[in-house]
Amino acid sequence: MLILVGMGIxxxxxxSVEAIDAIKGASRVYIEAYTSPVMSKxxxxxxxxxxDVVEVHRWFVEDGRRILDEARVGDVVLLSYGDPLxxxxxxxxxxxxxxxxxxxxxxxxxxxxxxxxxxxxxHVYKLGKVASVVVSNPIANxxxxxxxxxxxxxxxHTLLLLEYDKEHGYFLAVDSALMLLLDCEAREHMHxxxxxxxxxxxxxxxxxxxxxVGGRIGSLLKYSKEHGFGEPxxxxxxxxxxxFTEVEALKVSATLLDEPIDNSKRVMRxxxxxxxxxxxxxxxxxxxAREYIMHAKGDDVNKANDMDMDDTIGRLKDMIDNAEYYxxxxxxxAREHRYENAILALGYAEGLIDALRYLRDIDPWESKKGRAPx
Amino acid sequence: MLILVGMGIxxxxxxSVEAIDAIKGASRVYIEAYTSPVMSKxxxxxxxxxxDVVEVHRWFVEDGRRILDEARVGDVVLLSYGDPLxxxxxxxxxxxxxxxxxxxxxxxxxxxxxxxxxxxxxHVYKLGKVASVVVSNPIANxxxxxxxxxxxxxxxHTLLLLEYDKEHGYFLAVDSALMLLLDCEAREHMHxxxxxxxxxxxxxxxxxxxxxVGGRIGSLLKYSKEHGFGEPxxxxxxxxxxxFTEVEALKVSATLLDEPIDNSKRVMRxxxxxxxxxxxxxxxxxxxAREYIMHAKGDDVNKANDMDMDDTIGRLKDMIDNAEYYxxxxxxxAREHRYENAILALGYAEGLIDALRYLRDIDPWESKKGRAPx
Numbered sequence: 023m024l025i026l027v028g029m030g031i032x033x034x035x036x037x038s039v040e041a042i043d044a045i046k047g048a049s050r051v052y053i054e055a056y057t058s059p060v061m062s063k064x065x066x067x068x069x070x071x072x073x074d075v076v077e078v079h080r081w082f083v084e085d086g087r088r089i090l091d092e093a094r095v096g097d098v099v100l101l102s103y104g105d106p107l108x109x110x111x112x113x114x115x116x117x118x119x120x121x122x123x124x125x126x127x128x129x130x131x132x133x134x135x136x137x138x139x140x141x142x143x144x145h146v147y148k149l150g151k152v153a154s155v156v157v158s159n160p161i162a163n164x165x166x167x168x169x170x171x172x173x174x175x176x177x178x179h180t181l182l183l184l185e186y187d188k189e190h191g192y193f194l195a196v197d198s199a200l201m202l203l204l205d206c207e208a209r210e211h212m213h214x215x216x217x218x219x220x221x222x223x224x225x226x227x228x229x230x231x232x233x234x235v236g237g238r239i240g241s242l243l244k245y246s247k248e249h250g251f252g253e254p255x256x257x258x259x260x261x262x263x264x265x266f267t268e269v270e271a272l273k274v275s276a277t278l279l280d281e282p283i284d285n286s287k288r289v290m291r292x293x294x295x296x297x298x299x300x301x302x303x304x305x306x307x308x309x310x311a312r313e314y315i316m317h318a319k320g321d322d323v324n325k326a327n328d329m330d331m332d333d334t335i336g337r338l339k340d341m342i343d344n345a346e347y348y349x350x351x352x353x354x355x356a357r358e359h360r361y362e363n364a365i366l367a368l369g370y371a372e373g374l375i376d377a378l379r380y381l382r383d384i385d386p387w388e389s390k391k392g393r394a395p396x
Numbered sequence: 397m398l399i400l401v402g403m404g405i406x407x408x409x410x411x412s413v414e415a416i417d418a419i420k421g422a423s424r425v426y427i428e429a430y431t432s433p434v435m436s437k438x439x440x441x442x443x444x445x446x447x448d449v450v451e452v453h454r455w456f457v458e459d460g461r462r463i464l465d466e467a468r469v470g471d472v473v474l475l476s477y478g479d480p481l482x483x484x485x486x487x488x489x490x491x492x493x494x495x496x497x498x499x500x501x502x503x504x505x506x507x508x509x510x511x512x513x514x515x516x517x518x519h520v521y522k523l524g525k526v527a528s529v530v531v532s533n534p535i536a537n538x539x540x541x542x543x544x545x546x547x548x549x550x551x552x553h554t555l556l557l558l559e560y561d562k563e564h565g566y567f568l569a570v571d572s573a574l575m576l577l578l579d580c581e582a583r584e585h586m587h588x589x590x591x592x593x594x595x596x597x598x599x600x601x602x603x604x605x606x607x608x609v610g611g612r613i614g615s616l617l618k619y620s621k622e623h624g625f626g627e628p629x630x631x632x633x634x635x636x637x638x639x640f641t642e643v644e645a646l647k648v649s650a651t652l653l654d655e656p657i658d659n660s661k662r663v664m665r666x667x668x669x670x671x672x673x674x675x676x677x678x679x680x681x682x683x684x685a686r687e688y689i690m691h692a693k694g695d696d697v698n699k700a701n702d703m704d705m706d707d708t709i710g711r712l713k714d715m716i717d718n719a720e721y722y723x724x725x726x727x728x729x730a731r732e733h734r735y736e737n738a739i740l741a742l743g744y745a746e747g748l749i750d751a752l753r754y755l756r757d758i759d760p761w762e763s764k765k766g767r768a769p770x
Contacts, residue, residue, distance in 0.1 A: 031504055035414040040406055042413070105506055107514020113645055117517060120648040128515065130405055130506035130602055132479060135520065137504040140481020143491060146509065150525055151552055176546050178525055228504055271487055274494040293736050300740075334755070341754035345747075362667050362739055366674075369740040373719075373747015374754070380715035381708070381755070 024093040024119040026106040028131030029060055031228030034067040041129045045072060049096030052089065056080045056188040057111060058103035058134075059255055068101070075101075080188075086115050093124045105133035135181060138224040138257045142234055143271020148262060150178030155199040155258070156185040157192075167206035170260050171214045177263035177286040184256055193254040196223050197246040200239050200258070213289060215239070215260065220283045222259045222276060225251045236272055237279025245279055262286045293361035297352065300368055303387070304349055307375050310386035311342050314378065338378065345374040398467040398493040400480040402505030403434055405602030408441040415503045419446060423470030426463065430454045431485060432477035432508075433560060433567070433629055442475070449475075460489050467498045479507035509555060512598040512631045516608055517645020522636060524552030529573040529632070530559040531566075541580035544634050545588045551637035551660040558630055567628040570597050571620040574613050574632070587663060589613070589634065594657045596633045596650060599625045610646055611653025619653055636660045667735035671726065674742055677761070678723055681749050684760035685716050688752065712752065719748035 025044050030036035037045075045051055045068070053065060053075055068075045083089070083100070092098045106112045106128060119126050139149055150173030153166040166182065173180045184194040200221070207215050217240030225233045233252060235245060245251075263286045264272075272282055315338050348371035355364035379385050399418050404410035411419075419425055419442070427439060427449055442449045457463070457474070466472045480486045480502060493500050513523055524547030527540040540556065547554045558568040574595070581589050591614030599607045607626060609619060619625075637660045638646075646656055664672075689712050722745035729738035753759050 028506065030412070030506075032412065032414055035417075036412045036503075038404070038406065038410045038412050039416070040409040043409075105510045105514065108510060108520050110519055110641065113514065113517050113519075114641060117641070117645045117648050128511075129410075130511040130514075132402065132404075132504035132506060133510045136479045136482060136507045136509055137502075140479065140487060140504075141502065143487050145484055145487075146482050146526055147528075148525075151550060152520055152523065154521075172550050176525060176543075267484065267488060267491070271491045274491050296736050296740070337755050341751060344754065348747075361736075362670055365736055365739040366670070366743040366746075369743020369745075370747040370750070371743075372740075373722075373744040373749075374751060375747075376744070377715060377748055377751030377755070380718065380748070381711050381751070 023097045023125040023127060024089065024116070025097060025099045025127045025129065026112055026116065027099050027101045027129045028106045028133075029064065029101055029103050030131030031104060031134055031137050032132065033061055033229065034064040036132065036228065038129065038131065041131070042071070044097070044099050044127075044129060045075075045101070047097060048099040050092050051075045051099045051101065052078045052082075053101040054078050054080075054083050055103065056083075056186075057109040059186060059188070059193070060101075060103045080111075083111055083115065086118060089115065090119055090122060090124060093119060094122075105130050105135075108133055108135065132228065134183070134227055134255065134257055138227045138259065139179070139181060141227050141232065141275060142222050142224055142236075142259060143275045144179055144222075144259065144261065144268050145265065148178050148265070148268075150176060150180055150262065152181045152183065154183040154185060155194060155202055157194055157198070157202070158185065158187075160202075163202050163206055164210065167203060167210060167212075167214055170203075171212055171289065174214065174260075174262055174286045174289040175291065179262050180260045182258040182260065184254075184258070186255070193256075195246075196225075196251045196256050196258060197243055200243055200246075204239070217243075218283075219285055219288070220261055220280065222261060222272070223251055224257045224259065226253060226255065227257065234276040235279065236276040236282060238283075241279035260285060291361065293365060294356070297356045297361070297364055297368065300372075301349060301352055301356070304345075304368060304371055304375065307386040308342065308346055308349065308371075311345075311375050311378050311384075314382070314384050314386065315339050315342060318382075338382075341374050341377060345371040348374070397471045397499040397501060398463065398490070399471060399473045399501045399503065400486055400490065401473050401475045401503045402480045402507075403438065403475055403477050404505030405478060405508055405511050406506065407435055407603065408438040410506065410602070412503065412505070415505070416445070418471070418473050418501075418503060419449075419475070421471060422473040424466050425449045425473045425475065426452045426456075427475040428452050428454075428457050429477065430457075430560075431483040434475075434477045454485075457485055457489060460492060463489065464493055464496060464498060467493060468496075479504050479509075482507055482509065506602065508557070508601055508629065508631055512601045512633065513553070513555060515601050515606065515649060516596050516598055516610075516633060517649045518553055518596075518633065518635065518642050519639065522552050522639070522642075524550060524554055524636065526555045526557065528557040528559060529568060529576055531568055531572070531576070532559065532561070534576075537576050537580055538584065541577060541584060541586075541588055544577075545586055545663065548588065548634075548636055548660045548663040549665065553636050554634045556632040556634065558628075558632070560629070567630075569620075570599075570625045570630050570632065571617055574617055574620075578613070586666075591617070592657075593659050593662070594635055594654065596635060596646070597625055598631045598633065600627060600629065601631065608650040609653065610650040610656060612657075615653035634659060665735060667739060668730070671730045671735070671738055671742065674746075675723060675726055675730070678719075678742060678745055678749065681760040682716065682720055682723065682745075685719075685749050685752050685758075688756070688758050688760065689713050689716060692756075712756075715748050715751060719745040722748070
C-alpha cells in the first residue's frame with residue numbers, strides 16, 4: 023500500500039495518531055522536503071521514532087518507480103509538509119499507484135492555505151484563486167499578477183505561495199516576491215498592485231515563532247530592510263475587500279504598519295475606466311453638436327426658409343436628442359454595473375454624434391483622437 | 397489560555413500528538429459540532445480519553461463569555477471539525493480573546509477544502525472562490541451561483557460546502573443542493589449550470605467509506621435517486637477547465653458516470669453572447685443600408701444630377717463604409733478577447749447605421765426591436 027502522510031504545518035508534534043501508526047507500521051518510510059520545507063529538527067525527531075527514515079529528492083518522487091515497486095509488496099509511507107495532495111507531484115504518484123492497482127491511502131493534515139488565512143483572521147469564503155511567486159519563471163508571475171487582478175475584481179483575497187527550491191537551498195524572500203509583483207505592474211500597467219497596496223505577510227504559520235505583519239507594500243519593503251521577516255516559510259496575502267470583522271481580526275492578529283485598506287476599490291475594471299473617461303467626453307461632443315444645429319437652423323431659416331432644410335435640421339436634432347438618451351442610459355447601466363450594456367449604449371451615442379461629422383464636416387469632439395473607439 | 401483545536405477530517409485518530417496533549421492538559425474541554433459535523437463515535441472516543449468533554453451548542457460559542465472567563469484562569473480547549481479557523485465563529489472568539497489579553501493558540505488540522513480537492517485529483521491552483529449551498533437563505537445561493545460563474549470565467553473549480561444544521565438535524569442533501577443551483581439558473585438565465593454541467597460529489601472525505609462520484613448533473617441526480625450518496629458530509633465540486641492530469645486523476649479516483657467535460661467552455665461571457673448575436677445582425681443592417689444608398693444614388697442621378705444630392709449620397713456611403721470598418725474592428729477585438737473595445741466599436745457602428753434611420757426614414761434592421769442597445 024502507498025500511504026501519503028501529511029506532516030501538516032506544526033512539525034513533528036502535528037503528526038496525527040493515525041500518521042504515527044502508519045510510520046511505525048510501514049515497511050519503508052520516505053520523507054520529501056522539496057515541494058515545501060520540512061524542518062530538519064522534525065526529521066531528527068522522526069528518526070528518533072524510526073531510524074530508517076529516508077530523505078528523498080525531487081527526482082526520486084517524480085520518477086516514483088521504486089516507491090511504487092515497494093508499495094506493491096509492503097506499506098510505503100511518503101511523508102511531506104502540509105496536506106500531501108496540495109502538491110501535484112503527489113497527486114500524480116497516487117494516480118500511477120491506483121492505475122497500477124496498488125492500494126492507496128492519504129492521511130491529510132493541516133495546510134498553509136487554510137491556516138495562514140485563518141491566522142490572519144480572513145474569511146475562507148473570500149479567498150480567491152491561490153497563486154505563487156517564483157523567480158525561475160517570469161511568465162508564471164504574470165499569471166499570478168492577473169490572478170490578483172481577477173481576485174480583486176471579485177473583491178477576494180489572494181494567497182501567494184513563495185517559490186521554494188530545496189536543491190539550491192532557495193526560498194524566495196518576501197521582499198523579492200513583492201518586487202517581482204511590482205515588476206509585473208511596471209510591465210502590464212493594469213493598476214493591480216503598487217507600493218500602496220495593502221498586504222499581509224504570514225511567517226512560520228503553525229510554528230512557535232509565527233509572525234503576521236500587515237501594511238502597504240512600501241511599508242512592508244521598508245520593514246523587510248529594517249527588521250526582516252525571519253526564517254521561512256513565508257506567505258503573502260493580498261487582501262481584497264475587508265469585512266469589518268476581518269479588519270478587527272487583523273488588528274489583534276497582526277503587527278499593522280498601516281491601516282488596512284480595500285484594495286479591490288483601487289482596482290478598476292477596464293470597462294469602468296473606459297466609461298468614466300468616454301461618457302464625459304461624449305457629453306462634451308453632444309453639446310457642441312447641439313450648438314452647431316442651433317446655429318445651422320438660425321442661419322438656414324433666415325437665409326432660405328427652405329422646408330427641406332428645416333426638415334433636415336429637425337432630423338439632425340432628433341438624432342442628437344437620441345444620442346443624449348443613450349448617453350444617459352450608458353450612465354445608468356454603469357451605475358447598475360451592467361458594463362456591457364453601458365459600453366454598447368455609449369458606442370451607439372458616439373456613432374449618432376459622429377454621423378454629423380460624416381454628413382456635415384463638423385467635428386464635435388474636443389480632441390481629434392477622441393472620436394473613435396480604440 | 398484559549399486553545400482552538402481542529403479535529404480534522406479523519407475523526408479522532410486524526411488528532412495530533414499536540415492536540416491530544418492539549419486535551420489531556422486542559423482545565424476544560426468543549427467540543428462543538430454545529431459549524432460542521434463531528435461524528436458521535438469520535439465524541440465517544442474523546443470521552444474515553446477524558447470523560448468531562450462537554451458538547452456545546454451554537455449559542456454557547458457565539459456568546460462565548462463562559463469560554464473566555466474560563467480561559468482567563470485556565471487552559472480551555474475548544475474542539476471542532478476540520479481546521480478551526482475555517483469557521484468565522486472561531487475567528488471571532490479568537491479576536492475577542494486576544495482583545496481581552498487572553499493567550500491563544502490554534503492547533504490546525506486537515507480541512508475539507510484542501511482534502512476534497514486533492515482526493516478528486518484536482519489542482520489547488522485551479523480552485524476558485526469557495527461557496528456554499530444553503531436552504532435557509534436563497535439569496536446566498538444566488539451569490540454562490542455567481543461565484544460559480546466567475547470561477548468558470550477564470551476556468552477555475554468551485555468547491556461547494558453544503559449547509560449543515562445540527563440543531564435541526566439537517567444536512568443539505570446532494571440532490572437538493574443541485575436542484576437549488578438549477579433553480580438559480582432558472583431565475584438568472586446566465587447559462588452557468590444545467591443538467592449537462594459536469595460536477596464531482598465527494599462524500600465522507602477522510603473517512604473509511606469515502607466515495608467520489610463524477611458526472612453531469614442530470615446523471616448525478618439520477619444516481620442520487622437510485623443509489624444515494626450515503627451519509628454526510630458531502631461536498632460538490634463544479635469543475636472548471638480540466639488539465640489532462642486532472643482528468644486522468646478523476647478517472648482513477650472517482651466513479652465516473654460521464655466523461656469529464658470543460659464546463660468553462662460552456663459558459664459564455666455576457667460580452668461574448670452579445671457580440672456573437674449583435675455583430676451578425678449589424679452586418680445584416682449594413683447590407684440593407686448599402687442597398688438603400690445604391691438605389692438612392694441611381695434614382696437621384698437619373699432624376700436631377702444634382703451636385704448637392706450627389707455629395708450627400710457620397711457622404712452617406714462614406715458613413716456606412718466607416719460603420720463596416722468598425723464592425724470588422726469589433727470582430728477582431730472579440731477574437732483578441734478585448735471585449736470592451738469590441739462592444740464599443742459595435743455600438744459605434746450601430747449608431748452610424750442608425751443615422752440613416754433618423755435622416756432618411758429607412759430602417760435597415762431586420763426586426764424593429766433590433767436597433768437599440770438594451
